[in-house]
Amino acid sequence: xxxxxxxxxxxxxxxxxxxxxLVLQRFLGPHRPNPEKLSTYESGMPxxxxxxxxxxxxxxxxxVLFILFDIxxxxxxPWAVNFRALGLFxxxxxxxxxxxxxxxxxxxxxxxxxxxx
Amino acid sequence: MxxxxxxxxxxxxxxxxxxxxxxxxxxxxxxxxxxxxxxxxLGGLYLTLNAQFIALVxxxxxxxxxxxxxxxxxxxxxxGDDKRLTEHLGMRMYLGIAxxxxxxxxxxxxxxxxxxxxxxxxxxxxxxxxxxxxxxKVLFTKFLFPFEITSFLLLVAIIGAVLLAKKKIVx
Amino acid sequence: xEISPVIEAxxxxxxxxxxxxxxxxxxxxxQLERKLxxxxxxxxxxxxxxxxxxxxxxxxxxKLFFKEDIVPAAANKFVHSLGPLISLTIAFSTFAxxxxxxxxxxxxxxxxxxxxxxxANVNIGVLYxxxxxxxxxxxxxxxxxSSNNKYSLLGGIRSSAQMISYELSLGLSIIxxxxxxxxxxxxxxxxxxxxxxxxxxxxxxxxxxQPIGFITFFVAMxxxxxxxxxxxxxxxxxxxxxxHTEYTGMKFGMFMxxxxxxxxxxxxxxxxxYLGGWQAPYIEYLNLSPFVVSLVQVxxxxxxxxxxxxxxxxxxxxxxxxxxxxxxxxxxxVMIPLSLLNIxxxxxxxxxxxxxxxx
Numbered sequence: 001x002x003x004x005x006x007x008x009x010x011x012x013x014x015x016x017x018x019x020x021x022l023v024l025q026r027f028l029g030p031h032r033p034n035p036e037k038l039s040t041y042e043s044g045m046p047x048x049x050x051x052x053x054x055x056x057x058x059x060x061x062x063x064v065l066f067i068l069f070d071i072x073x074x075x076x077x078p079w080a081v082n083f084r085a086l087g088l089f090x091x092x093x094x095x096x097x098x099x100x101x102x103x104x105x106x107x108x109x110x111x112x113x114x115x116x117x
Numbered sequence: 118m119x120x121x122x123x124x125x126x127x128x129x130x131x132x133x134x135x136x137x138x139x140x141x142x143x144x145x146x147x148x149x150x151x152x153x154x155x156x157x158x159l160g161g162l163y164l165t166l167n168a169q170f171i172a173l174v175x176x177x178x179x180x181x182x183x184x185x186x187x188x189x190x191x192x193x194x195x196x197g198d199d200k201r202l203t204e205h206l207g208m209r210m211y212l213g214i215a216x217x218x219x220x221x222x223x224x225x226x227x228x229x230x231x232x233x234x235x236x237x238x239x240x241x242x243x244x245x246x247x248x249x250x251x252x253x254k255v256l257f258t259k260f261l262f263p264f265e266i267t268s269f270l271l272l273v274a275i276i277g278a279v280l281l282a283k284k285k286i287v288x
Numbered sequence: 289x290e291i292s293p294v295i296e297a298x299x300x301x302x303x304x305x306x307x308x309x310x311x312x313x314x315x316x317x318x319q320l321e322r323k324l325x326x327x328x329x330x331x332x333x334x335x336x337x338x339x340x341x342x343x344x345x346x347x348x349x350x351k352l353f354f355k356e357d358i359v360p361a362a363a364n365k366f367v368h369s370l371g372p373l374i375s376l377t378i379a380f381s382t383f384a385x386x387x388x389x390x391x392x393x394x395x396x397x398x399x400x401x402x403x404x405x406x407x408a409n410v411n412i413g414v415l416y417x418x419x420x421x422x423x424x425x426x427x428x429x430x431x432x433x434s435s436n437n438k439y440s441l442l443g444g445i446r447s448s449a450q451m452i453s454y455e456l457s458l459g460l461s462i463i464x465x466x467x468x469x470x471x472x473x474x475x476x477x478x479x480x481x482x483x484x485x486x487x488x489x490x491x492x493x494x495x496x497x498q499p500i501g502f503i504t505f506f507v508a509m510x511x512x513x514x515x516x517x518x519x520x521x522x523x524x525x526x527x528x529x530x531x532h533t534e535y536t537g538m539k540f541g542m543f544m545x546x547x548x549x550x551x552x553x554x555x556x557x558x559x560x561x562y563l564g565g566w567q568a569p570y571i572e573y574l575n576l577s578p579f580v581v582s583l584v585q586v587x588x589x590x591x592x593x594x595x596x597x598x599x600x601x602x603x604x605x606x607x608x609x610x611x612x613x614x615x616x617x618x619x620x621x622v623m624i625p626l627s628l629l630n631i632x633x634x635x636x637x638x639x640x641x642x643x644x645x646x647x
Contacts, residue, residue, distance in 0.1 A: 004164050006297035006408035007384050007416070008124055013301050014380030018373040018542065025538035028353045038361040040437045041533055047362075052192070052436065057282050059449050060193055062616075063186040064278040066452040068271050069624070070182045070422075073459035074174055075264070076631070077415060078253030080466035083638065090257050091635045093265070098628060100268040104275035105624070113279045114620050116613035120294055146367065146433065153426065160419075173415040181422025185429070185452060192433055192445070249412060249472055 061113055072101055125165050132158040145191045149184060156180040168247040300407045304383055309549060314345035316594060317548035321601050328605045355537035362436040363534060371431025372535065372542035378424045379549035385413040386556045387475040389566045389586040393578050405566075405586065406475055413474035414466065417557060418459055421512055425451045427546070428514075428531050435534035443530025446612065447514060453619035454511035454518075460627035461505035464498045464634040465561055478565030493564040500630040502562045504623050509554040511619065514547065516604040518615060555596035563592045 040047040079086070079094050086093075108114060132155055139151035156179045163172035245251055256264055319334070319342070326333025334341035359368055389405035410416060425448045432444015466472060469480035485492040495502045511518040527533070532543045559565055568588035571581060610618070 002293065003408060003410050005120060005124075005293060006301070007381075007410065008161070009294070009297050010301050010384035010407055011377065011381045013298075013305065015373070015377045017305070017380070018376040021376070021538050021542055022369055022373065024353055025357050029537050030354075030356045032356065033358070035361070037358055040360050040362050040435075041528065042438065043528065052433075052441070053438070054193060055441075055445055057193070059445055060186070060189050061278070061282045062449045062453060063182075063189045064282070065275065066456065067178070067182040067186060068275050068278070069456050070178060070459070071271060072268075073456060073463075074177060075256075075267070076460070076463045077466065077472070078170070078249050078256055080463045081249050081470055081472060082253040082257065083467040083635065084470055085254070086257055088639055091639060093257060093261065094635075095632065097265060097268045098631075100265075100272055101275075102628075104272040107276060108279055109621065111279050113282070114616060116616050144364075146364070146430075150367070150370070150430070157423075169410075169412050170415075173412050173419050176419040177415065177422055181419060181425070182452070185425055185448060188426075188429060188433075189445075189448075192441075249415070 058114075058116065065108065065113070068104075069101075072098075121165065125162070128158045128161045128165070132162065146188065149187050149191060152187070153180050153184045156184065166247070167243045170247060170249045170252050297407060301384075304388075304407060305380060308388075309380070309383065309552070312552060313545055313548045314349065316597055317552070318345045318348060318544075320598070321604075324598070324601050325605045328602070349541065352538045352541035357537045357539060358534075360435060360437065360534050364434040364436070367430050367434035368534075369539065371427050371434060371531075372539045372546070373427075374430065375424065375427030375546040376542045376549075378420050378427065379546035379553065382417055382420050382549075382553040383556070384408045385410060385416050385474050386553075387478055387560060387565055388589055389582055390475070390479075392582045392586075404475075405582075409473065409475055411471070411473045414462055414472040414477075417474075417553075418455070418462075421458065422452075422455055424512075424550070431535065431543075432531035435531075437534050439527045439529070439533045440531050443527045443533070447531060450514075450518065450615060450619070451512055453616060454508045454623065457504050457619065457623035457627045458508040458512060460624065460631065461501045461508060462561065463627075464501040464630050465494050467631070467634050467638060468494070468497065474560050474565075478560055478567060481564040481567055484569075491564055491567065491569040493562065493567070495562040498562070498630065498634065500626060500633070504627045504630065505562065506558060507618075508623060509558060510600070510603070511615070513550045513554045513600075515551060515600055517607040517610050519604075519609060551597065551600055552593070555593050555600065558596050559589060559592045563596075565589060 042048070075097070076094070079090060083090060135151040135155040135158065139148050139155060142148040142151060157176060160172045160176040160180070163169075163175060322344070323333045323341075325331075334344040337343040337347050359365055384407045387406040387409075391402040391404050394401050394403055428451070429444045429448040432440040432442075432447070435441070465477060469477045471477060471480070481491070481493050483492045484490060485496055490496055532540055535543060566585040566589040568581075568584050571584055576584065
């Protein structure tokens with residue numbers, strides 16, 4: 001726990017600095033709003049509809065697959081730290097784990113789930 | 118009060134606050150934001166318990182990966198008018214309140230009045246047990262089988278995700 | 289002279305933020321980038337404010353504070369301010385585990401104090417950096433979404449998909465190093481890179497031991513920091529300014545600041561993980577006092593760091609941008625298999641070192 005104190009402090013100090021920036025901006029800058037200024041920028045055209053449109057399912061796909069492979073990456077860390085201690089046995093174990101996930105990876109490629117067209 | 122206690126109480130306070138705010142927000146994006154803050158603080162709480170690996174994994178996987186998906190889904194669906202989404206809970210709400218009061222009483226009984234001393238102090242062994250090294254050693258020797266099975270679980274999840282999201286490619 | 293760890297950490301944090309990072313952003317970032325881009329494009333660059341234009345950043349940065357903060361009427365006001373705040377906080381926090389040097393021996397009243405030149409020497413340093421980079425997605429996604437502007441939204445969504453895709457190869461590339469050094473502590477990873485490799489004169493840096501990992505890590509770092517050729521989130525010709533289209537004044541400045549800081553963090557991580565960090569090769573032949581050695585090592589760190597930063601800039605000003613499908617294809621179909629291959633090969637070479645293969 002002791003060694004984490006600086007990390008908490010660092011996060012605190014940097015967040016504080018960010019807030020100071022935001023507050024300073026508020027007091028130092030001018031504030032003269034008008035409807036034209038506050039309208040959404042759309043290359044000089046009057047904005048059409050809200051920007052909160054639905055977007056392609058591909059992005060959702062990327063996020064789901066990211067979670068799954070992220071878990072794989074996480075599992076690799078405790079293994080890598082003990083790699084020398086676990087030796088050949090650990091190596092074979094992890095290769096098996098990766099191979100099983102590679103099946104899933106190949107399936108993704110085959111189905112074209114990550115095809116951006 | 119030591120510095121560590123200060124860290125604990127402030128983290129715990131923010132955790133509770135963000136959990137409550139998550140429930141009370143009408144805007145789903147704001148709710149998701151409070152949930153992220155909640156996960157982040159939970160990660161910090163794990164750190165105070167010397168569970169370093171769990172803490173980081175919690176932030177990496179929950180706050181960093183799963184919540185990105187949540188935000189994507191909220192933005193993707195773009196449900197728009199949140200008043201339309203208001204649910205009329207009625208009976209379920211009273212049941213929910215009853216259960217949470219029950220849980221609160223149970224927790225108070227367990228920890229509030231007669232806290233066993235082992236709960237108020239960190240055992241020295243915990244400092245070693247939470248490290249990545251220790252978890253790796255146990256995971257890849259003692260819990261080898263569950264670990265390998267996890268890969269199948271992930272495989273199934275990958276296939277499921279692809280099946281759900283990817284419709285047949287129309288030629 | 290005993291000072292509490294809290295005070296010591298605070299002093300280090302203030303030194304790092306105000307005397308290293310902010311000057312670095314002003315000069316190594318803003319000023320050098322402008323001068324370099326001018327040089328590459330055959331222009332002169334800023335040369336009016338102060339000698340050689342050296343005071344230009346001091347004029348540029350405060351200017352941002354005096355600009356009007358325009359929040360579009362359609363925007364979600366709270367989240368709109370939260371975006372730059374998250375970006376900046378995360379960009380600064382990465383430096384908490386960066387080892388700028390080993391230890392600096394300072395003699396006070398005849399007692400040697402070894403001051404660690406790292407804010408926090410935690411034993412999960414690598415994972416901490418990964419966790420922060422996974423949180424950095426929010427700053428961009430949220431600012432893109434909250435602006436309620438089509439360009440911003442597209443920029444934000446694109447960038448989050450890009451960042452999470454490359455984060456996988458980022459995490460996978462580091463595994464090779466962790467396998468070699470068996471630790472997640474960044475300072476120990478640097479220490480593990482001491483000594484010499486091959487023929488006894490090449491420093492034992494991970495760039496020479498892990499060439500594939502180095503390439504995947506380097507490319508992933510470019511993508512993570514949204515620098516060209518991976519700057520799809522703010523591709524000017526198509527998205528105006530991407531996720532920060534609707535930001536003005538210091539809020540925009542905070543994005544600039546965090547972008548530069550992210551680049552510095554990337555350069556620092558590349559230095560630490562692959563270029564031997566603060567290791568200065570051949571220094572042991574010079575018989576210097578420990579204090580001087582320590583200073584030379586800090587110098588070595590910053591030299592490597594600055595070289596990487598300059599490389600980042602030269603790439604930015606001389607490369608065209610990827611198309612989005614190319615970017616995603618590289619991320620998922622090239623980087624991930626390559627970094628998995630790197631892990632398999634590293635394991636093989638550790639279990640059976642190369643000199644034992646032929647006898």
